[in-house]
Amino acid sequence: MVDVGAKRRTRRRAIARAEVRLNARAYGALCGARLAKGDALAVARLAGIQAAKRTSEWIPLCHPVPLDAVTVEVEFVDRDRTVRVTTEVRTRWVTGVEMEALVAASAACLALYDMAKALDRGIEITGPRLVLKEGGRSGRYRRG
Numbered sequence: 001m002v003d004v005g006a007k008r009r010t011r012r013r014a015i016a017r018a019e020v021r022l023n024a025r026a027y028g029a030l031c032g033a034r035l036a037k038g039d040a041l042a043v044a045r046l047a048g049i050q051a052a053k054r055t056s057e058w059i060p061l062c063h064p065v066p067l068d069a070v071t072v073e074v075e076f077v078d079r080d081r082t083v084r085v086t087t088e089v090r091t092r093w094v095t096g097v098e099m100e101a102l103v104a105a106s107a108a109c110l111a112l113y114d115m116a117k118a119l120d121r122g123i124e125i126t127g128p129r130l131v132l133k134e135g136g137r138s139g140r141y142r143r144g
Helices: 024-031 040-053 098-116
Strands: 010-021 069-077 082-093 124-134
Touching: 010 098, 024 098, 040 069, 040 082, 040 098, 069 098, 082 098, 098 124
Parallel strands: none
Antiparallel strands: 010 082, 010 124, 069 082
8 A cells, every 4th residue: 555644635636437328228217217126316326425435445455535525426318328427526635536436436337237237238337437636746637
């Protein structure tokens, strides 16, 4: 594990994104809130938040980070039958929150998969990818 003890606390933020592509039947049920398992969007949001908070338990050598905020936004993209998940994580700490944002996006997508898999075994999850990172020694990064 990297020693971050000498680093100073700064404001840090990361945004990640991933997508879930479904067949027409599953996409329609998800959009219409008609999935047998219940409110898939609420479950995905909670899964993302919970995953961000527990990232250091998922990823070896990842520092536990006290999080100030985690948001999980879900957007429907009808032309592709895709659900776009965007996560944002913020902290004031000595290390960044890129992993927390990426894990949150991944977990939210996996939760959507679980909620809709009875209607579509061919669900595709693409990404996740870092969209924005701010703070710390390396400064700002924005995907082009």
